[in-house]
Amino acid sequence: MTASSAIALNEGWSFTQVGGGQGTKEGEWLACSEFPTTVHVELLKLKRIPDPFIGLHEWDVQWIGETEWAFKNTFNVKESDLAAPNVDIVFEGVDTFASVKLNGESILQTYNQFLSYRVPAKKLLKAGPNELTLTFESAFSKGRDLQKQHGKFALWNGDSSRLHIRKAQYNYGWDWGPVLMTVGPWRSIYLHVYTTHISSLFARTSVSSSLTSSLSVSFSLSHKIASTASMTLKDAEGKTIAQQNKVQVKDGEGEVKFELGSGQVELWYPVGYGTQPIYTVEQNNALSTQTQKVAFRRAQVVQDELIDQEGRTFLFEINGVRIFCGGSNWIPADSFLTTMTPERYRAWLQLLVDGNQNMVRVWGGGIYEPDVFYDICDELGILVWQDFMFGCGQYPAYDSFVKSVTEEAEQQVQRLRHHPSLVIFDYQLAESNKLDLDYSDETSDFRNTTFPARHIYERVLPSVVEKYSDIHYHRSSPYSGFGKVTTNQQYGDLHQWNVWHGSQEPWHNWDILAGRFVSEFGMEAYPNIRTVDYWLGGNVAERFPQSRTMNNHNKADGFERRLELYLVENFKHAFDMDSYVYYTQVMQAETLASAYRLWRRNWRGKGREYTAGALVWQINDCWPVTSWAIVDYFLRPKPAYFTIARELRPFTVGMTRKEVKTYESDRSAAFFMIETVLEVWGTNSTLGEKRVALEVTAFDLHSDWTESWSKDVVLAANASTELYKGELPGQPKRTKASEIPKTLIVSARLLDHGVVISRYSNWPEPFKYIHFPDVKDLGLKITTGADGESVELSTRKPIKGIVLDVDGDDVSWSDQAIDLVPGDPQVLQARGLKGRPVKARFLGDGTA
Numbered sequence: 001m002t003a004s005s006a007i008a009l010n011e012g013w014s015f016t017q018v019g020g021g022q023g024t025k026e027g028e029w030l031a032c033s034e035f036p037t038t039v040h041v042e043l044l045k046l047k048r049i050p051d052p053f054i055g056l057h058e059w060d061v062q063w064i065g066e067t068e069w070a071f072k073n074t075f076n077v078k079e080s081d082l083a084a085p086n087v088d089i090v091f092e093g094v095d096t097f098a099s100v101k102l103n104g105e106s107i108l109q110t111y112n113q114f115l116s117y118r119v120p121a122k123k124l125l126k127a128g129p130n131e132l133t134l135t136f137e138s139a140f141s142k143g144r145d146l147q148k149q150h151g152k153f154a155l156w157n158g159d160s161s162r163l164h165i166r167k168a169q170y171n172y173g174w175d176w177g178p179v180l181m182t183v184g185p186w187r188s189i190y191l192h193v194y195t196t197h198i199s200s201l202f203a204r205t206s207v208s209s210s211l212t213s214s215l216s217v218s219f220s221l222s223h224k225i226a227s228t229a230s231m232t233l234k235d236a237e238g239k240t241i242a243q244q245n246k247v248q249v250k251d252g253e254g255e256v257k258f259e260l261g262s263g264q265v266e267l268w269y270p271v272g273y274g275t276q277p278i279y280t281v282e283q284n285n286a287l288s289t290q291t292q293k294v295a296f297r298r299a300q301v302v303q304d305e306l307i308d309q310e311g312r313t314f315l316f317e318i319n320g321v322r323i324f325c326g327g328s329n330w331i332p333a334d335s336f337l338t339t340m341t342p343e344r345y346r347a348w349l350q351l352l353v354d355g356n357q358n359m360v361r362v363w364g365g366g367i368y369e370p371d372v373f374y375d376i377c378d379e380l381g382i383l384v385w386q387d388f389m390f391g392c393g394q395y396p397a398y399d400s401f402v403k404s405v406t407e408e409a410e411q412q413v414q415r416l417r418h419h420p421s422l423v424i425f426d427y428q429l430a431e432s433n434k435l436d437l438d439y440s441d442e443t444s445d446f447r448n449t450t451f452p453a454r455h456i457y458e459r460v461l462p463s464v465v466e467k468y469s470d471i472h473y474h475r476s477s478p479y480s481g482f483g484k485v486t487t488n489q490q491y492g493d494l495h496q497w498n499v500w501h502g503s504q505e506p507w508h509n510w511d512i513l514a515g516r517f518v519s520e521f522g523m524e525a526y527p528n529i530r531t532v533d534y535w536l537g538g539n540v541a542e543r544f545p546q547s548r549t550m551n552n553h554n555k556a557d558g559f560e561r562r563l564e565l566y567l568v569e570n571f572k573h574a575f576d577m578d579s580y581v582y583y584t585q586v587m588q589a590e591t592l593a594s595a596y597r598l599w600r601r602n603w604r605g606k607g608r609e610y611t612a613g614a615l616v617w618q619i620n621d622c623w624p625v626t627s628w629a630i631v632d633y634f635l636r637p638k639p640a641y642f643t644i645a646r647e648l649r650p651f652t653v654g655m656t657r658k659e660v661k662t663y664e665s666d667r668s669a670a671f672f673m674i675e676t677v678l679e680v681w682g683t684n685s686t687l688g689e690k691r692v693a694l695e696v697t698a699f700d701l702h703s704d705w706t707e708s709w710s711k712d713v714v715l716a717a718n719a720s721t722e723l724y725k726g727e728l729p730g731q732p733k734r735t736k737a738s739e740i741p742k743t744l745i746v747s748a749r750l751l752d753h754g755v756v757i758s759r760y761s762n763w764p765e766p767f768k769y770i771h772f773p774d775v776k777d778l779g780l781k782i783t784t785g786a787d788g789e790s791v792e793l794s795t796r797k798p799i800k801g802i803v804l805d806v807d808g809d810d811v812s813w814s815d816q817a818i819d820l821v822p823g824d825p826q827v828l829q830a831r832g833l834k835g836r837p838v839k840a841r842f843l844g845d846g847t848a
């Protein structure tokens, strides 16, 4: 009897271009610098290719994806290991089509990047050196062959052959990503030596509606042996909470149930609602030990009827608490996935939480992320909305494809199901009107329609999710259900792309564009200027917004027109490189913050959860690029990251101003009155009411006039509360279109015992009409704190959209895109400032 052990095969790998060529000479094997790895990463380290993230070099490395490559490794096996009943080779992930040989014998043909493979290898292994080789054919060429055989289907983004290939779809190029067809052993490979091992362990925690917890653990052994096992539940400190020794293992299967009394375990909550206690289930038998992290929470998707509005909620309830989900869409954080470290994952997810976000959607055109991603989400309390890997396309459903997808779903659901953070599974649908999509038909064989993948989405995936997990399955994102189209605003989740794409609405219309849960919406902006300079790679001649290099670092359809549309409608703006970075960023910051502000207002309490979530497209980038990301590839937040964070604080204050025009009679167009109406509301995500002082001050940009009032208000628990509706102070009623309204800025603050807990200023729009005062008359003061790592901002006149920066290395600012008013100085943390002089950009800074 041999105890189970794993021997990593991570050392001593080398690779070659089969037949020789641009990458290596024929027969030339180059040592891999790390493992797991892929070809581009290795060639780049060896300086055999230029950095595809710089300039136009993306196009200089395309040949790699259409070339054959081989990886090999010689490893020693000990006599004692071969004495074990079983020795398997486990491949945790192969990208994508490899023929694998062990000591010259074929042992495996891989075909799906999202699968792991286990191969019994004892018979072919020998004591001493053994050789493992993986020979990769081009996934791109293979896809073209499959497309020829099975048909060419509709899609957005990338080459249509990708629909046939189970490989991260963004590798084929996306509207924010380069075409970089990676190839290689992208996950670990190890030898598994054992008599028997646990082939599946399902630690199923459940929490009843009265919030009592229980745990049932079932497991199966790969090779049946009669034995007993012990099962222990431990808390984070390693203290035993419950234990059963001598669990019978019959026919290779065992099962244990624990009813947990009150107080025995604590519940897991999303960030902001409680703590995130993580427990460990430990299985021990004579031959192996296996642990699984678990947590206890009740997660439900609630689709209830609403009071006063058509449709149903689409909201997440955790442990009976209904949660407004403010979060982000996540794409793969690198074009070269093997370079992603646990530290980088943590930095990203920490940034999300620091930005007051509580949900992330792992989008279907990327990958099922590695365990570390979900472990960190569990630990930080981030809810995960997990897509299956289908993105923007009409996928096929022929037998071999369905088989591969089924295997993939079975493996991934079993890998991910125990994470408390994971609350929903779905896939992404590209709704194209021409597909056969009769929502009332639930019974046909969809494989024979023009929408064959309905078979996968409505039959295969839900049955896998149901069989292997307790996680809610949603048929798509977006998906309305109840027989409604996916653009329906009253049911299900919504992708609201009529700002930017679609009808290109002004962002001021977000309130009428709302849905029950907006799982995608976005606005582009340039990244940090340092990131722009990175992709320029010193080529200063290309440092202007319309250069060829800039165009290659923005992949979105019509981006120049669209960026400019939103700029020109709203801002008097300059067009030099630094200014364009600034203005697109402020535009994005305004656009996105107003979405969160207006939609969170729709969270009006039980039965009135008219909008229950907003997930921005997108938090991150996979390379240095101008995109919808709110944080760039190098983890540099754009100003929008901060304006969103302000809207997702536990307490916020919001305002709208609207002009109401009343005609004297319906026979007249010349005689009317325009009144400016101000509405003020507050939000509170905590579970208790909150008493605060609301303070509202109006300023005239062109005089010293101000007017102020304040009142004590109560913010209802876990809801928004309307606080004021009336005339905008100081704005005369107007009777002619030639009467120019005063430039009044209204600042609202919530104070808790004198401490400001939220602030927001409402400016007249469009900003382009504003005559800004001379910079010298503003009285803007930026005072650096004694430690050189903080700044205080104060002003004599209102200032909009302050973005701070320094020469040299970047500073980690605690806020950006700041609106400042007299009498309300703001202090910012500035890690890395080291007392350097601070530069400020703002609207009306004299550049435009």
Ligand code: BMA
Pocket (backbone or CB within 6 Å): 157, 174, 175, 176, 365, 391, 392, 428, 495, 520, 617
């Ligand atoms: C969404 C996504 C992505 C795309 C984004 C911006 O719908 O599904 O495919 O990058 O739009 O166009």
